[in-house]
Amino acid sequence: MTERLPSIELAIGNSADIVTARHAAREMSNQLGFGKAHQTRLATAVSELTRNVIQYAGTGHCMIEDLSDARERVVQITIEDHGPGIADLILAMEDGFSTSNGLGAGLPGTRRLVDDFHISSSPGMTRVIITVRKPA
Amino acid sequence: MSLSLPTFLQARREAMLAEWIEASPGADAETSVSLSTEARNRQMEILFDEIMAPLLVDPPTDFLPGPEEQASLQEHLQAMVTEQARHAANATDPIALLFVLRQVLLDHLAQWPQASAETLAEDTARLTRYFDQITLFTFDSVIRQRDRQISEQSMSLMELSTPVLRLWHQILLLPLVGIIDTGRARQVTDHLLEAIARHEARVTVIDLTGVPIIDTSVAQHIMKTIDAARLLGSRVVLTGISPEGAQTLTKLGIRFGDVTCRASLRAGIAEALLLTGKCIASMEDSGR
Structure with a gap:
């Protein structure tokens, strides 16, 4: 088992950071041997979530980690913000629901793009953790 | 007879200015695209006097006001940064220019007849602090200048990249x-x-x-x-x-x-x- 790749922590504050974050996510999944479809899905998921951070909270953080072990390759991405939070998580995870006149596909769509999806939200702290995995 | 430090520095003005211009980066380069050597020297002379002004107060003050307190110094530092940027010079050139001036000043400081080990250490420290402030301000100006350039470029890129x-x-x-x-x-x-x-x-x-x-x-x-x-x-x-x-x-x-x-x-x-x-x-x- 080779060493894990170093984690990447990024501040999210403007639309250029979206590009940086999804590029970093794509790069790490590429280095770990994920296929192109996987990479694109992960990069798109990061793009969605970081855009949400900027749109709803203004600023936040993005942490990209390599959690691979002997059995599988794992990329885990944690995206946090200290914005107002999501009032109704169940509603927000429904297709077509949006508070900002968007498509309402961001959160439910992102969940379908990745293997694991955890979201917790309260005023002042919203955290989304997504994971993609593939057998080593 | 005693010669105060400000008077001494004032007397050395021409010599120091000449040394600075002589030793400054880009003095020998043929980069005078936008400014003739003459104009460049004049700009440096103005900046020199602005930087020197607080040092020439007699009797010398313990605290030299930083660029924050000197609007005209700010203005001339920024002009220098803009000028350097136009030459597509290194980002460090404006800073290097200031370092050269500091060295020139320190050299002359050591030649002050009244200098003792004590006063020299004190004056060196004072001068270094003063230049630290100026350097920080200049660095900040350089960065802001670059930021402005980048946003201008991305604007023009935006114009270019949407052809129908x-x-x-x-x-x-x-x-x-x-x-x-x-x-x-x-x-x-x-x-x-x-x-x-x-x-x-x-x-x-x-x-x-x-x-x-x-x-x-x-x-x-x-x-x-x-x-x-x-x-x-x-x-x-x-x-x-x-x-x-x-x-x-x-x-x-x-x-x-x-x-x-x-x-x-x-x-x-x-x-x-x-x-x-x-x-x-x-x-x-x-x-x-």
Whole structure:
């Protein structure tokens, strides 16, 4: 088992950071041997979530980690913000629901793009953790 | 007789200025694209006097006011930074220029007849602190200058990267490249609608080959552009969505509904010609 790749922590504050974050996510999944479809899905998921951070909270953080072990390759991405939070998580995870006149596909769509999806939200702290995995 | 330090420095003004200009980076280079040597020297002389002004107060003060307190010094430092940037010089050149001046000053300070080890240490420390402040301010100016340049460049890039091409009679091509944010999307839509109206285009091919990631926000912008184009009577053919992109879009749950899509630009152009009742045929087939 080779060493894990170093984690990447990024501040999210403007639309250029979206590009940086999804590029970093794509790069790490590429280095770990994920296929192109996987990479694109992960990069798109990061793009969605970081855009949400900027749109709803203004600023936040993005942490990209390599959690691979002997059995599988794992990329885990944690995206946090200290914005107002999501009032109704169940509603927000429904297709077509949006508070900002968007498509309402961001959160439910992102969940379908990745293997694991955890979201917790309260005023002042919203955290989304997504994971993609593939057998080593 | 005793000679105060400010008087001493004042007397050495010409010598120090000459040394500074002599030793400053770029003095020998043939970079005088925008400024003649004469003009450059004059600019340095003004800056020199501005920097020296607090040092010439007699009797010397313990605390030398930083650039924050000297509006005219700020102004001249910024002018120097701007001038250096115009020469496409190294980002460190303005800083190096200040370091040279500090060294010149320190050298002369040591030659002050009244200098003792004590006063020398004290004056050196005072001068160093003063130059630290000036350097920090200059560095900040350099960064701000670069930031301004970058945002200007990205503006002009934005202008360049949204061409609407007339492919054939009544057929337009809009190749989208790079990041589609709200500003870009609005601009692209504006350009396209104007072109559709002007050329009475019946078909518009929108090519997404150069769009790295299509997420919901980008998709929404594209949909709005398509809707607007349709209101002007132009049908839209979407091309260049990669296989991975297509898979990602369906997973996201984004449907481009009744938009005509083709995998490649080539197929998209064929479709556009078909929609306007034309086709590309080889010359033998046309019965010549």
